[in-house]
Amino acid sequence: MEAIKELSVIEPTSKTEKEVEELVKDWGNDGEKLIMAMLAVQDKYNWLPPDALDYLSRRFEVPKGQIYHIATFYKVFSLVPRGKHILKLCMGTACHVRGAPMIADALQRDYDIPLGSTSDDGLFTLERVNCVGACAIGPVLVVDGQYRGNMTQNRASAVIKRLKRLAEKEAENA
Amino acid sequence: MPRIESAEMLKNIQEKFRKELEAYPMVISICHGMSCRATGAVEVANAFEKIVGGSSDIRFIRSGCQGFCEKGPLSVVRPSNIFYQMLKPGDVNEVIQKTVERGEVIDRLLYANPTTGEKLGKEHEIDFYAKQHRVVLELNGYIDPLRIEDYFAHDGYSALAKAMTEMERGHIIEEMIDSNLRGRGGAGFSAGWKWKTCSEAPGERRHIICNADEGDPGAFMDQAVLEGNPHSVIEGMIIGAYAIGGTDGHIYIRHEYPYAVHTFQNALDQARDYGLLGENILGTGFDFDIQVCFGAGAFVCGESSALVRSLQGQVGEPRDKFVHATEQGYHDEPTNLNNVETWANVPHIINKGAQWFRGIGTKGSPGTKVFSLVGKVENTGLIEVPMGISLREIVFDIGGGIKEGKDFKAVQTGGPSGGMLSEAQLDLPVDFDELDKAGSMMGSGGMIVMDENTCVVDVAKYFIDFLIDESCGKCLPCREGLRQMSNMLHRICDGDGKLKDINDLEALGETVAATALCGLGKSAPNPVLSSIRHFRDEYIAHIVEHKCPGGVCKALISYHVLPDSCTGCGSCAKVCPSDAIHTVPGKKRKDGLLHEIDLEACVKCGACIDICPENAIEKRSPAEVPVGAARS
Numbered sequence: 001m002e003a004i005k006e007l008s009v010i011e012p013t014s015k016t017e018k019e020v021e022e023l024v025k026d027w028g029n030d031g032e033k034l035i036m037a038m039l040a041v042q043d044k045y046n047w048l049p050p051d052a053l054d055y056l057s058r059r060f061e062v063p064k065g066q067i068y069h070i071a072t073f074y075k076v077f078s079l080v081p082r083g084k085h086i087l088k089l090c091m092g093t094a095c096h097v098r099g100a101p102m103i104a105d106a107l108q109r110d111y112d113i114p115l116g117s118t119s120d121d122g123l124f125t126l127e128r129v130n131c132v133g134a135c136a137i138g139p140v141l142v143v144d145g146q147y148r149g150n151m152t153q154n155r156a157s158a159v160i161k162r163l164k165r166l167a168e169k170e171a172e173n174a
Numbered sequence: 175m176p177r178i179e180s181a182e183m184l185k186n187i188q189e190k191f192r193k194e195l196e197a198y199p200m201v202i203s204i205c206h207g208m209s210c211r212a213t214g215a216v217e218v219a220n221a222f223e224k225i226v227g228g229s230s231d232i233r234f235i236r237s238g239c240q241g242f243c244e245k246g247p248l249s250v251v252r253p254s255n256i257f258y259q260m261l262k263p264g265d266v267n268e269v270i271q272k273t274v275e276r277g278e279v280i281d282r283l284l285y286a287n288p289t290t291g292e293k294l295g296k297e298h299e300i301d302f303y304a305k306q307h308r309v310v311l312e313l314n315g316y317i318d319p320l321r322i323e324d325y326f327a328h329d330g331y332s333a334l335a336k337a338m339t340e341m342e343r344g345h346i347i348e349e350m351i352d353s354n355l356r357g358r359g360g361a362g363f364s365a366g367w368k369w370k371t372c373s374e375a376p377g378e379r380r381h382i383i384c385n386a387d388e389g390d391p392g393a394f395m396d397q398a399v400l401e402g403n404p405h406s407v408i409e410g411m412i413i414g415a416y417a418i419g420g421t422d423g424h425i426y427i428r429h430e431y432p433y434a435v436h437t438f439q440n441a442l443d444q445a446r447d448y449g450l451l452g453e454n455i456l457g458t459g460f461d462f463d464i465q466v467c468f469g470a471g472a473f474v475c476g477e478s479s480a481l482v483r484s485l486q487g488q489v490g491e492p493r494d495k496f497v498h499a500t501e502q503g504y505h506d507e508p509t510n511l512n513n514v515e516t517w518a519n520v521p522h523i524i525n526k527g528a529q530w531f532r533g534i535g536t537k538g539s540p541g542t543k544v545f546s547l548v549g550k551v552e553n554t555g556l557i558e559v560p561m562g563i564s565l566r567e568i569v570f571d572i573g574g575g576i577k578e579g580k581d582f583k584a585v586q587t588g589g590p591s592g593g594m595l596s597e598a599q600l601d602l603p604v605d606f607d608e609l610d611k612a613g614s615m616m617g618s619g620g621m622i623v624m625d626e627n628t629c630v631v632d633v634a635k636y637f638i639d640f641l642i643d644e645s646c647g648k649c650l651p652c653r654e655g656l657r658q659m660s661n662m663l664h665r666i667c668d669g670d671g672k673l674k675d676i677n678d679l680e681a682l683g684e685t686v687a688a689t690a691l692c693g694l695g696k697s698a699p700n701p702v703l704s705s706i707r708h709f710r711d712e713y714i715a716h717i718v719e720h721k722c723p724g725g726v727c728k729a730l731i732s733y734h735v736l737p738d739s740c741t742g743c744g745s746c747a748k749v750c751p752s753d754a755i756h757t758v759p760g761k762k763r764k765d766g767l768l769h770e771i772d773l774e775a776c777v778k779c780g781a782c783i784d785i786c787p788e789n790a791i792e793k794r795s796p797a798e799v800p801v802g803a804a805r806s
């Protein structure tokens with residue numbers, strides 16, 4: 001009963017709040033579900049928007065400081081908006097010994113996208129992942145959820161160029 | 175669907191689905207594991223399904239990882255056991271017309287023995303499978319992991335029924351102790367003893383946890399078990415809960431494994447529908463259910479006390495080591511935590527007995543172990559072997575040796591907490607204690623093979639840097655000690671190392687190992703210490719000769735065009751990011767002019783080597799530097 005009373009006090013109002021509420025509505029205000037809730041938010045928006053975290057803080061009665069501590073401790077969370085295309089470069093051991101670092105170097109050198117960053121134009125976010133379970137075809141680059149195996153810097157570069165061209169075309173058409 | 179209310183009823187249901195399965199004269203099983211999906215198995219499976227889906231003569235299965243990931247997408251047609259590899263959607267019609275309808279074997283889709291060239295049609299004829307002993311992975315390839323009915327058809331949940339209706343709780347724990355099943359998550363602690371301690375710890379509630387965080391950054395065993403046979407894990411957990419007196423169950427799965435999460439959640443729902451989870455399981459009055467919780471990408475959360483904190487919605491910092499999770503875990507209450515593979519072994523032990531289990535493997539480490547065999551090995555994949563098998567058999571017989579005929583250099587077991595072993599240790603039996611003695615460890619099952627073109631100092635640096643990134647920073651030895659070690663390793667790889675660094679690395683490594691708070695810090699120096707122990711000469715070569723024997727460390731290598739092999743095609747010059755490749759005027763080649771690398775402009779990216787169709791570019795170490803230039 002208590003949980004229900006509390007919840008009625010923090011009626012979601014803004015669009016974000018309503019969307020977030022939709023994601024977490026089954027969890028009462030059980031603080032233990034906070035990380036799961038943050039993951040759901042991250043999955044929806046691709047990052048953790050501040051107003052969503054604000055709402056979670058009130059909703060789960062967890063101080064904002066603690067939410068930000070969690071958001072920085074766990075690797076999947078991002079406190080800044082991520083790029084339109086998410087590139088995940090596997091830096092797991094198997095991919096490492098097969099040359100993944102050369103690909104990371106190339107993306108930084110040629111396109112100014114260091115591992116763990118988003119490009120200035122907001123087009124790409126390049127993330128490090130550790131073993132996606134496809135070691136047989138390593139090095140692996142996951143491009144918007146699509147697994148690309150036997151990656152080389154030349155092929156990674158082709159991926160970037162293709163997506164850039166696509167974006168340019170879209171901009172022209174718009 | 176009926177709730178299964180007794181062991182008797184379970185038997186009938188198993189019988190029903192066994193008969194249903196046996197009614198199919200033929201089964202086509204296509205691997206839907208991660209590697210195969212990444213190489214096109216989804217399209218191949220869809221093509222098959224279009225033709226044979228819904229057929230009453232052919233049962234079509236999308237299975238979990240069948241192991242031979244290197245050759246995916248792959249399929250097996252049973253009962254003839256014809257094994258096809260590297261399938262494309264375009265092959266499907268032919269497989270149906272020839273193999274399925276007429277029983278003919280399609281030669282070009284068979285696996286060829288790489289040394290003899292002999293085509294092998296059957297799964298068990300292939301070296302990769304011949305030396306394996308499958309217990310945990312037994313049903314991968316035989317069942318559709320999304321259907322509990324397939325698990326029933328293979329006697330699934332019999333062990334649960336046996337444990338709950340024919341065995342006393344204490345008897346189950348005795349059997350587990352007797353089997354000497356040691357935790358497959360890394361440390362190798364006796365599962366039975368852990369269960370016993372937890373069952374005897376004072377408290378109202380007892381929590382049962384499955385550790386599916388799989389943090390080793392080069393391993394995917396647990397993913398394959400969860401995706402391939404989720405019910406074996408669920409069954410193990412219910413048996414454990416029943417024996418220990420568990421009140422609630424949790425599985426902590428990495429968020430990066432969406433398909434494993436999906437498969438497992440689906441399995442939980444099905445088990446609930448049949449009444450195998452929830453209230454009054456099998457009519458015994460025992461209640462138990464399992465909740466899924468996601469790991470959010472922190473290696474340290476695989477450590478038990480950190481995992482428990484993370485389950486509670488907190489930052490995953492380990493607790494002081496004198497706190498034992500079995501007594502004070504989740505909510506400070508008794509908690510029993512085991513790894514995915516440990517849980518998956520449980521139904522087999524209950525079904526077949528401790529004695530059977532001890533009959534596999536070695537005295538100190540009975541049973542089998544699943545490894546992900548990866549790196550520079552010919553046959554990358556997921557293997558399950560009896561403990562006691564030698565590393566040589568794994569790397570050379572099952573793994574088919576080193577890719578491209580190169581020389582073996584090292585094998586790393588145990589991931590970032592483990593160690594590197596050299597040629598001289600290849601005959602070591604794979605066993606918890608033997609690997610420990612050699613300065614490595616069993617770990618959770620990552621096995622990375624390195625060839626002559628791998629640099630052991632670079633790999634040690636890779637692991638230390640990984641762990642610095644993953645350290646929670648709570649204690650000084652781990653936070654600062656690893657940083658210092660990393661600095662020294664970077665220095666050595668950059669050609670600025672001193673011989674003294676080797677001794678300093680050893681001394682510091684030993685201090686960190688002795689004083690760090692949790693297992694992450696305690697084991698972090700292992701890759702460095704073991705590589706110094708077995709490859710000291712490579713460290714010395716870096717320091718004294720400025721030579722990287724593996725040709726990896728950028729500062730110590732240079733790139734050169736071999737004038738006799740270059741055809742002058744110009745591909746290298748096109749990809750060079752620093753315009754360092756020029757033609758040599760007047761030197762004609764087949765496709766143009768001879769090319770040459772300007773050593774001063776070259777940034778050593780390796781793009782030219784990747785692209786050169788003639789293998790006409792080579793790396794040399796120590797770096798040949800242009801006269802007068804400073805060493806980079």
Ligand SMILES: Cc1cc2nc3c(=O)[nH]c(=O)nc-3n(C[C@H](O)[C@H](O)[C@H](O)COP(=O)(O)O)c2cc1C
Nearest residue numbers: 357358359385388389476477478512513516693694
């Ligand atoms: C830093 C660190 C990371 C760990 N990661 C994992 C992991 O990813 N999976 C796992 O099962 N055990 C992991 N462990 C071991 C667990 O702490 C624990 O020993 C194990 O899960 C217990 O289960 P078992 O006895 O069945 O092996 C890790 C330990 C440490 C110190």
Ligand code: SF4
Nearest residue numbers: 647648649652692695
């Ligand atoms: S050893 Fe490292 S990870 Fe473990 S508690 Fe200390 S700082 Fe944290």
Ligand code: SF4
Nearest residue numbers: 750776777779780782
């Ligand atoms: S290694 Fe890279 S920079 Fe050097 S020559 Fe080759 S492509 Fe150019």
Ligand code: SF4
Nearest residue numbers: 740741743744746786
């Ligand atoms: S790619 Fe190879 S063959 Fe072609 S010009 Fe360069 S070195 Fe010569």
Ligand code: FES
Nearest residue numbers: 090092095131132
């Ligand atoms: S290490 Fe990259 S997929 Fe396994």
Ligand code: FES
Nearest residue numbers: 205207210241243
């Ligand atoms: S994913 Fe198909 S064999 Fe491993």
